[in-house]
Amino acid sequence: MNHFEKYQFWLKNKYFSKETREELSAISDNEEEIKDRFYKDLEFGTGGLRGKIAMGTNRINIYTISRVTQGLADYLKQKAAKSENAANDLGRGVVIAHDCRHKSREFAETAALVLNANQIKTFLFEDIRPTPELSFTVKYLQAMGGIVITASHNPPEYNGYKVYGPDGGQIIPDVAEEVIFYVNRVKDYSHIKKMNKNVAVKEGLFNIIGKAIDRIYLKKVKELTIRDGDEIDKSIPIVYTPIHGAGNVPVRQILKERGFKNVYVVKEQVNPDPDFSTVESPNPEYPESFELAMKLGKKVDAEILIATDPDSDRIGLAVRNSATSSDELLQKGSKLKEEFIVLSGNQVGVLLVHYILSSKKELGQLPDNGFIVKTIVTSDMSRIIAGNYGIKTYDTLTGFKHICHEARILEEEGLSFLFGYEESIGYVAGHFVRDKDAVISSMLIAEMAAYYQRKGQNLQQVLNELYKKYGYYEDSQHSIYMEGVEGTKKINAIMEIFRKELPVIPDMEVVRIEDYKTGEALMLNEGKSELLNFPRSNVLKSIFADGSWYVLRPSGTEPKIKLYLSFHAASKKEAKRKMKKAEKAILEKINL
Numbered sequence: 001m002n003h004f005e006k007y008q009f010w011l012k013n014k015y016f017s018k019e020t021r022e023e024l025s026a027i028s029d030n031e032e033e034i035k036d037r038f039y040k041d042l043e044f045g046t047g048g049l050r051g052k053i054a055m056g057t058n059r060i061n062i063y064t065i066s067r068v069t070q071g072l073a074d075y076l077k078q079k080a081a082k083s084e085n086a087a088n089d090l091g092r093g094v095v096i097a098h099d100c101r102h103k104s105r106e107f108a109e110t111a112a113l114v115l116n117a118n119q120i121k122t123f124l125f126e127d128i129r130p131t132p133e134l135s136f137t138v139k140y141l142q143a144m145g146g147i148v149i150t151a152s153h154n155p156p157e158y159n160g161y162k163v164y165g166p167d168g169g170q171i172i173p174d175v176a177e178e179v180i181f182y183v184n185r186v187k188d189y190s191h192i193k194k195m196n197k198n199v200a201v202k203e204g205l206f207n208i209i210g211k212a213i214d215r216i217y218l219k220k221v222k223e224l225t226i227r228d229g230d231e232i233d234k235s236i237p238i239v240y241t242p243i244h245g246a247g248n249v250p251v252r253q254i255l256k257e258r259g260f261k262n263v264y265v266v267k268e269q270v271n272p273d274p275d276f277s278t279v280e281s282p283n284p285e286y287p288e289s290f291e292l293a294m295k296l297g298k299k300v301d302a303e304i305l306i307a308t309d310p311d312s313d314r315i316g317l318a319v320r321n322s323a324t325s326s327d328e329l330l331q332k333g334s335k336l337k338e339e340f341i342v343l344s345g346n347q348v349g350v351l352l353v354h355y356i357l358s359s360k361k362e363l364g365q366l367p368d369n370g371f372i373v374k375t376i377v378t379s380d381m382s383r384i385i386a387g388n389y390g391i392k393t394y395d396t397l398t399g400f401k402h403i404c405h406e407a408r409i410l411e412e413e414g415l416s417f418l419f420g421y422e423e424s425i426g427y428v429a430g431h432f433v434r435d436k437d438a439v440i441s442s443m444l445i446a447e448m449a450a451y452y453q454r455k456g457q458n459l460q461q462v463l464n465e466l467y468k469k470y471g472y473y474e475d476s477q478h479s480i481y482m483e484g485v486e487g488t489k490k491i492n493a494i495m496e497i498f499r500k501e502l503p504v505i506p507d508m509e510v511v512r513i514e515d516y517k518t519g520e521a522l523m524l525n526e527g528k529s530e531l532l533n534f535p536r537s538n539v540l541k542s543i544f545a546d547g548s549w550y551v552l553r554p555s556g557t558e559p560k561i562k563l564y565l566s567f568h569a570a571s572k573k574e575a576k577r578k579m580k581k582a583e584k585a586i587l588e589k590i591n592l
Contacts, residue, residue, distance in 0.1 A: 284316025
């Protein structure tokens with residue numbers, strides 16, 4: 001069926017609710033909207049299923065949630081059938097969590113009841129929970145897998161559906177392809193099984209979990225403590241905002257249990273709010289999301305400000321400007337700079353890598369076979385720092401599922417995982433969570449800031465010292481939105497244009513091109529190529545003679561193409577000069 005035939009099917013079929021048909025009837029004279037809602041089925045991307053909340057095959061709603069869950073159930077049943085005790089495997093069940101977004105609870109219960117109808121037990125959290133706690137619980141309960149209903153830091157009109165494997169990590173592409181095979185077999189929505197909730201509860205298939213798991217999870221987080229006692233200044237003022245999301249309770253609890261005495265919470269952003277009404281975007285990667293936190297930080301003389309996104313897997317950090325925290329005298333008539341500076345994901349990652357490795361070495365806890373994992377679009381500064389401590393760095397494709405999968409594989413080979421992170425403000429330590437974790441990160445960041453505060457330094461000063469030692473790294477990222485059918489075509493066209501011919505950047509020579517779609521790296525000066533040991537992905541990386549680079553990548557979850565840049569030099573001024581020159585040439589070619 002074409003998009004209009006699909007629209008008519010949904011509009012006239014009484015399987016779909018009266019409210020659904022009324023919503024679709026209201027767009028009957030909007031051809032573009034009908035096309036966008038029905039021209040394809042909502043697809044799995046780097047983070048699973050994600051889309052705008054509305055009726056249609058290319059939207060997220062109870063029907064598309066049911067269809068994907070039925071496909072997942074069919075996948076799990078065939079997988080269990082291959083084991084010696086299929087019934088026992090299905091009894092291990094699936095853990096389900098959700099954030100505070102519109103329809104999240106409804107979508108979570110819908111997924112549970114579809115699984116229950118397929119005789120698969122479910123464990124649904126009583127209320128909103130951080131995504132990393134879902135990851136932990138899958139491992140802890142030895143479940144078959146997990147589902148989290150969230151659209152992370154996306155705008156309020158979005159929601160999403162992420163699938164986790166039995167290791168607690170997001171399913172990797174090979175597994176996702178198997179799940180998608182079964183999803184694509186579900187052609188008729190009316191054939192999807194769904195159990196009555198009361199019946200499911202009575203039969204022991206629908207189970208609610210909560211506070212007992214919370215306590216065990218936070219105990220494990222606390223075990224990641226590196227420094228404590230008199231080594232750290234627990235009196236430092238910390239401002240925290242959950243930006244209306246799921247981090248409020250666990251982040252505040254872990255900081256309290258660690259003994260931080262002066263944690264101030266942004267009251268306007270404490271309560272769950274699916275509209276995220278105090279921010280333009282609930283993304284702590286954006287400095288604008290810190291506006292209220294900065295206001296409170298100024299009032300309480302905070303040392304650091306931390307913000308977590310709606311499902312509390314990402315964390316943003318703002319630090320006091322060293323000029324305002326070290327009693328430096330300003331010349332008469334000069335203006336004070338910003339009191340707080342929002343650090344990039346790369347900068348926070350570099351600070352954490354340095355803090356973790358240097359502390360463990362000093363305390364005699366650094367393993368000889370330790371390693372860290374980052375993505376190919378994350379700054380190489382952490383690789384240089386890790387190498388200084390004899391720690392190896394492994395790269396993966398973008399997406400935390402790749403980081404945690406790589407970490408698990410290397411651990412199975414006998415190596416010791418120390419830290420994983422990506423530039424988009426995601427970090428994890430430990431072995432009990434296989435996803436980025438803002439609860440773990442908030443504890444480690446607070447500990448790190450308190451340690452350096454005891455030594456008379458703030459985090460900006462520490463970062464500046466690292467730049468002096470290892471060279472300055474200037475990193476940037478651009479997200480260029482192109483929505484709808486035409487947007488998808490344009491994004492694909494841009495990727496092919498760059499594959500055919502790269503933009504010329506004066507005085508900067510590209511010496512290596514890594515095309516993750518073909519799985520091949522070209523060494524331009526040597527006239528030869530080599531294979532890349534990565535899964536295939538529509539990503540193109542261009543590397544300059546000095547090691548600086550830029551990457552183009554279509555987003556797997558949003559209608560946009562992303563440009564990542566990383567340039568380094570001996571000075572900040574020179575790194576910025578390189579960056580500006582490259583950005584201009586690349587963006588001009590993108591906008592052709």
